[in-house]
Amino acid sequence: MKKPKAKSEPAAAAKARPRTRSFRARSRYTPAEVREIFRRFSVQRPEPKGELEHINAFTLLVAVVLSAQATDVGVNKATRALFAVADTPQRMLELGEERVGDYIRTIGLWRNKAKNVIALSEALIRDFGGEVPGERDLLVKLPGVGRKTANVVLNMAFGQPTMAVDTHIFRIGNRLGLAPGKTPEKVEAGLVKIIPDEYMRHAHHWLILHGRYVCKARKPECEVCVIADLCKAPEKTNSVPAPLVELKPLEPAELAAQ
Template identity: 65%
Template sequence: MAKPARLPDPLPFAQQVAIFSRLAEANPEPETELHFTNPFTLVVAVALSAQATDAGVNKATRGLFAVADTPQKMLDLGLEGVTEAVKTIGLFRQKAKNVIALSRILVEDYAGEVPDSRAALMSLPGVGRKTANVVLSVAFGQPAQAVDTHIFRLGNRTRVAPGRDVDEVERAIEDNVPARFQHHAHHWLILHGRYICQARRPRCGLCVIRDLCPFEEKTE
C-alpha cells in the first residue's frame, strides 16, 4: 500500500459523528460477506480470504464447512481433504496446511475452542492481525478494527482515519471514530470502500457522505 506523503489531521469529532451516522442509517447492521457458522469456521474463512475474493472463499467453504465445522472434524478430514476442498482459492496448498495446523493447535491447546484474545489468535498459523481483528469483532463483539486496502484508502481519502500504513489507520480509527460507532466501523468502511469509494473511480454520485468528504477528486 502506498503511504501518503503528508499525514493530514483527522476530521473533527462533529464531522465524524455526521459521517458514521449516515453510514449507520444506510446500513444499520453491517455484516461480513464471508459465510461462517461459528467462531472456528470464521477463523478458517478469514484465513482463506487472503488474496482471494469473499465470493470465491464462500464457494469453496460451502462444502468444507458442511463436513468440518470444528477443529477436530477438520483434522479428521485431513490435509488431503482440505486441500481438495480449497483448491479453487489462491495459495490453496499453503492455506490448507495452515488450516490443519491451526486446527491442531486449537484441539491441543484450547480444548477445541477459539480464543478471544488477539495475541492467542495471532499465534495460530495463517492468522495475522487483520484476521484476528475480524474474529474479535464478528465472533466476540469486540471493537477491533480490521484494516484492509479498502479501509486504508477510505480512511485517508475521507480523513476519517488518516495513516501512512494499516497500523496507523487502525489506531486512527480507534482514536478518532466516536465510541458508539466503533463496533461496526470497519464493516461500514470496508463495504463503502468496496462498492462506493472504489480505488480507480469512486462512485461519488451514489455516496451518502459526499458533502461531508474532503476528497478533492470527486466524480460526478
C-alpha cells in the same frame, strides 16, 4: 578554538517546546464531522454483516484465513462444501491437509492455506480445548492468523469493537483523509482514536462496504455516496461541497434516540 554559535532564542524555544498534534493533523475532519459520517453509515446500514459465510467462530476463523489475497465470493464458493463436512477443529483435522486442499483448490495460495488450516486446528485442540480464543494476543499466535484476521474474528464472533484494516479501509482512510497512514496499523490506530465509541461496533463493516460498493478503487461512485457533502477527498467527482461550518455535536438525547 571557536565557540559554537548560540541558537537564536526563537529557534531554541521551538526545539525545547513539546510537540503537540491537533485533531486535524491526523484527520481532515473535525470530531463532529466524523460523528456525522458514522451516523449516516448507521442509518444506511443499521445492521451491517460481513460477507464471508460461516457457521461458528471456528469456521469464521478459517474463512478469514482463506480470504487473504482472495475474494469473499471465491472463498464462499469453496467453503460451503468444506464447512458442511468439517465445522470444528477436530473434524477439520480428521479431514486432513490433502482433502482440505481439494476443497479450496480454487482459492489462491491454496496449498499453504491448507497447511495453515490443519496447523491452526491442531493448535486450537492442543492449546484451547478446540475453542477459538477471544483475545487478540492468543489469536495471532495461531498459524496463518495476523492482526487483521484476529480483529475480524473478535468483531464478528465476539462482538468486540475492533478495527480490521483491509485494502478497502486502508484506501478509505487515506483517500478521504479520515485517518491517513502509511501502514494498516497506522490507519487502524487513527480510526480507533477518532470514531465515537457508540459507532465502533460496526465501524469496520461500514467502511469495508462503503469501499467495496461506493468509494471504489478505480472509480468512486460519489453521486450515490451518503457522505458526499462531508467528503474532503481530492478525488471527489461530484460538485457537492464539504460544509463550510462545523457541525454541532449531537446532544445526549439525540444519541440515545438513534
